[in-house]
Amino acid sequence: MTLHSGSVAIPSRQPSGVKPATATAVLICGRLATGNAGLDISRLRDFLTSLDPHIQVSIVEDLCRTPKAIPPAVRGVRRAVFAVCSSDFAEAEARHELQRAGVEPLTAVFLNLGGLASHVPDCDAALRKAKVLLAGAVARARSAPEVGPEHRRPVLPPLGQNVSRRALFTMPPIRYQAVAACLPGECIAEQGCDLCTLACPRGALAIDGGTLRVDKDRCDGCGACASACPTGALDVAGGGPLELDAQVEALLEQASSELPNPKILFLCPEAARAAEAAGSAGLGASPDILPVEVPGAAAVPTRLLLWIVARGAEARIASCPTACRHSQTEAVQQRVDFCRKLLASIGHAPEAVGILNPGTAALDADQTGSRITPREHAKPLGSAADLRNPGIGMEGLAGAILALATGTESNPHATLEHPASPFGLVSLDRSVCTGCGSCAEACPTGAMARDAGDRVTSLSFDARSCTACGQCVAACPEAARGALRTIRATDVGRLAEGRKRVFEDSTIPCRRCGQPVMPAALLGRLNELLGGQGAELAPRIGQYCASCKALV
Amino acid sequence: MDSVQIQSERRVTAPPPNRRVVKRSGEQIRLAAAPVTGLARLRQGCYRLLSQAVLWPKEERLRGFALATIEMGKMGQRGHLADYLPEWDQLLGALGSFAARQPAALEKEYTRIVAGNAGPSLLYESSHLSGGPAAQGWLLAQLLKEYAEAGVISSPHGGETEDHAAVELEFMAYLCNGEAEAWEREDVAQALRSSARQGEFLSRHLAKFLPTLAQGVEVQARGGSYLPVLRAAANFVLSDADLVSALRERFRDWSDAYESATWGQART
Numbered sequence: 001m002t003l004h005s006g007s008v009a010i011p012s013r014q015p016s017g018v019k020p021a022t023a024t025a026v027l028i029c030g031r032l033a034t035g036n037a038g039l040d041i042s043r044l045r046d047f048l049t050s051l052d053p054h055i056q057v058s059i060v061e062d063l064c065r066t067p068k069a070i071p072p073a074v075r076g077v078r079r080a081v082f083a084v085c086s087s088d089f090a091e092a093e094a095r096h097e098l099q100r101a102g103v104e105p106l107t108a109v110f111l112n113l114g115g116l117a118s119h120v121p122d123c124d125a126a127l128r129k130a131k132v133l134l135a136g137a138v139a140r141a142r143s144a145p146e147v148g149p150e151h152r153r154p155v156l157p158p159l160g161q162n163v164s165r166r167a168l169f170t171m172p173p174i175r176y177q178a179v180a181a182c183l184p185g186e187c188i189a190e191q192g193c194d195l196c197t198l199a200c201p202r203g204a205l206a207i208d209g210g211t212l213r214v215d216k217d218r219c220d221g222c223g224a225c226a227s228a229c230p231t232g233a234l235d236v237a238g239g240g241p242l243e244l245d246a247q248v249e250a251l252l253e254q255a256s257s258e259l260p261n262p263k264i265l266f267l268c269p270e271a272a273r274a275a276e277a278a279g280s281a282g283l284g285a286s287p288d289i290l291p292v293e294v295p296g297a298a299a300v301p302t303r304l305l306l307w308i309v310a311r312g313a314e315a316r317i318a319s320c321p322t323a324c325r326h327s328q329t330e331a332v333q334q335r336v337d338f339c340r341k342l343l344a345s346i347g348h349a350p351e352a353v354g355i356l357n358p359g360t361a362a363l364d365a366d367q368t369g370s371r372i373t374p375r376e377h378a379k380p381l382g383s384a385a386d387l388r389n390p391g392i393g394m395e396g397l398a399g400a401i402l403a404l405a406t407g408t409e410s411n412p413h414a415t416l417e418h419p420a421s422p423f424g425l426v427s428l429d430r431s432v433c434t435g436c437g438s439c440a441e442a443c444p445t446g447a448m449a450r451d452a453g454d455r456v457t458s459l460s461f462d463a464r465s466c467t468a469c470g471q472c473v474a475a476c477p478e479a480a481r482g483a484l485r486t487i488r489a490t491d492v493g494r495l496a497e498g499r500k501r502v503f504e505d506s507t508i509p510c511r512r513c514g515q516p517v518m519p520a521a522l523l524g525r526l527n528e529l530l531g532g533q534g535a536e537l538a539p540r541i542g543q544y545c546a547s548c549k550a551l552v
Numbered sequence: 553m554d555s556v557q558i559q560s561e562r563r564v565t566a567p568p569p570n571r572r573v574v575k576r577s578g579e580q581i582r583l584a585a586a587p588v589t590g591l592a593r594l595r596q597g598c599y600r601l602l603s604q605a606v607l608w609p610k611e612e613r614l615r616g617f618a619l620a621t622i623e624m625g626k627m628g629q630r631g632h633l634a635d636y637l638p639e640w641d642q643l644l645g646a647l648g649s650f651a652a653r654q655p656a657a658l659e660k661e662y663t664r665i666v667a668g669n670a671g672p673s674l675l676y677e678s679s680h681l682s683g684g685p686a687a688q689g690w691l692l693a694q695l696l697k698e699y700a701e702a703g704v705i706s707s708p709h710g711g712e713t714e715d716h717a718a719v720e721l722e723f724m725a726y727l728c729n730g731e732a733e734a735w736e737r738e739d740v741a742q743a744l745r746s747s748a749r750q751g752e753f754l755s756r757h758l759a760k761f762l763p764t765l766a767q768g769v770e771v772q773a774r775g776g777s778y779l780p781v782l783r784a785a786a787n788f789v790l791s792d793a794d795l796v797s798a799l800r801e802r803f804r805d806w807s808d809a810y811e812s813a814t815w816g817q818a819r820t
């Protein structure tokens with residue numbers, strides 16, 4: 001069976017963020033023209049102004065060491081991008097100056113062109129890469145949502161034991177740490193979802209009375225919760241899903257005309273430092289590796305990895321040079337392994353997604369221990385088709401997978417069972433199910449739904465919304481008899497099918513008012529349970545609705 | 553300059569303002585230009601202004617309000633104190649715009665929406681509680697207790713109850729004043745106790761109450777002069793709660809040492 005994109009209808013939350021017309025300042029360090037390959041920064045300036053006339057470009061000599069030059073360059077703008085020559089620059093002071101100038105510092109993007117672009121041996125190739133990276137950085141800065149107190153936590157250095165009296169009575173420089181923030185309208189914690197709390201490596205999230213609470217003192221903004229959230233309700237200022245999406249989209253868009261074989265590489269700050277330290281031996285020398293900085297490797301959602309492949313590029317996550325301070329190594333490996341196996345099952349080259357050593361720019365040896373056998377006649381990487389970003393959240397993920405499967409000779413019944421599968425599958429035994437609807441009531445995402453009509457009661461399941469949380473099984477009164485089972489698996493065919501009816505039964509109407517009382521199977525089960533003791537009671541249960549029972 | 557005699561027989565002067573770097577015993581200590589006292593005073597001023605903003609908009613009150621807002625703006629620039637209040641621009645902008653409004657228009661708005669002609673007044677914390685009169689009574693008793701513990705009692709001639717937004721904001725201004733005075737006389741223990749009390753009051757009351765108040769006014773007012781001020785107030789309070797927490801964390805290792813000792817004894 002060939003899956004066609006026409007069978008897909010995926011409405012979901014689109015990256016919107018700040019409108020493109022928002023004034024953005026790009027500050028370019030003048031030393032980029034002299035270091036390593038030497039970038040032609042006047043051509044970079046021309047490129048940016050042609051990209052969007054609302055971009056204010058300033059070339060600042062030795063920007064990295066003169067933060068005082070920032071305020072005049074960011075006057076009248078709301079977002080800022082810094083193209084710096086090395087990671088050794090006064091970032092804290094730069095953020096201070098931005099705050100004083102009225103620009104939100106957490107949304108500023110610091111792009112180390114010196115470490116990531118200027119090592120490319122060929123000058124033209126270095127310039128092309130720099131242009132692509134700048135376009136991505138501008139898109140990221142612009143898509144950052146408005147930042148409020150819930151997005152940040154102030155951090156002051158501790159006093160320690162040896163401190164002067166003067167230091168005791170004066171305030172040290174303050175910096176702000178981005179923390180996870182929840183959009184109340186999107187969060188489904190009240191319905192029972194707790195995926196973010198399970199994903200958080202620091203136990204900073206808790207559900208309290210149906211409301212998600214973030215312990216700011218524990219949260220370090222790694223972004224693992226944001227990538228696990230099925231509705232895109234969680235955000236981390238400066239590194240949230242909207243910003244990553246916007247940056248990747250812009251990179252792919254720009255790379256389609258500048259670079260032949262782009263690879264999007266997600267790297268955390270530690271990996272970025274390792275990449276810079278490797279100099280011309282690392283990824284900075286590669287003309288087609290496009291780095292995207294993330295707060296932590298687990299902030300990269302599966303959806304984005306697959307979407308990059310659907311757009312015809314390759315996706316990489318940089319391995320951490322030291323032990324991951326967010327304890328995310330295994331989670332990231334599992335995520336990449338899932339992507340590779342899924343790609344193989346739908347006829348794509350699995351090596352389109354991988355883990356990369358930032359110091360050597362080489363793919364790490366497969367650390368998952370899995371065997372991946374590419375399908376016969378596996379299709380090569382597709383070209384960047386005219387695909388609309390399906391958005392964030394579960395529907396966005398389904399959209400990305402279906403976009404990959406479009407036009408391929410995929411096995412419609414292939415089911416990939418994997419511990420890192422973001423989707424789940426529910427199987428229902430119609431001979432045991434009574435149609436009571438407890439599963440639908442318990443389902444936080446609405447994957448299980450019940451429709452109690454006048455004549456027919458039905459249950460339906462939508463694989464695109466199932467997160468395998470298992471709450472339906474926990475709520476099912478017939479689970480012990482095997483009425484409902486769930487597995488953590490992705491089935492491309494089920495994703496394409498959308499919502500499908502899985503149970504149907506006639507509804508017993510009320511003898512008095514005609515309103516639906518219960519499904520016939522449920523009444524039958526009640527009769528079974530009551531047995532001989534309830535012989536008199538059993539027939540009456542199914543005769544009247546709750547309102548009429550009181551009147552009869 | 554004032555000097556202070558301490559246990560180690562070393563005469564040390566009060567820190568000079570706006571000093572960037574002090575070299576001491578070979579150790580380079582980078583200092584911000586902001587004294588802790590100044591920050592406490594600035595926060596006191598913010599709370600006092602916000603308290604005035606949610607009272608009945610009398611003409612003379614608004615006149616004083618406008619002048620005070622200008623002075624606050626200058627105070628924030630001194631020593632980069634505003635760096636520690638990320639919502640500063642929003643707050644100052646909202647207060648400045650509010651101060652420029654005509655009293656008659658504000659009176660109408662205050663009566664119609666904020667003071668509750670359309671329903672229960674949003675300005676009382678108790679009106680946002682579920683649980684009926686029992687919960688409201690409990691809240692008032694709790695507030696009375698907290699005020700009394702800080703050495704404050706309600707004036708019998710005052711016009712508002714303890715849970716009015718203006719009273720709670722004024723209480724925060726009082727606590728900030730206490731903290732500033734403690735820093736000025738270098739009583740670190742008392743300053744930290746005041747800071748702890750502020751953090752508790754913010755987390756129990758204002759940090760929950762003000763965002764709800766702002767949302768309520770947004771729904772009822774759909775715009776209007778009070779909404780920007782209340783939004784800015786809500787954001788300021790939330791940020792301030794984080795700042796107080798960060799300040800206390802900074803002094804965490806010192807707080808026990810300062811319970812009953814002087815600074816010199818704590819150092820030995």
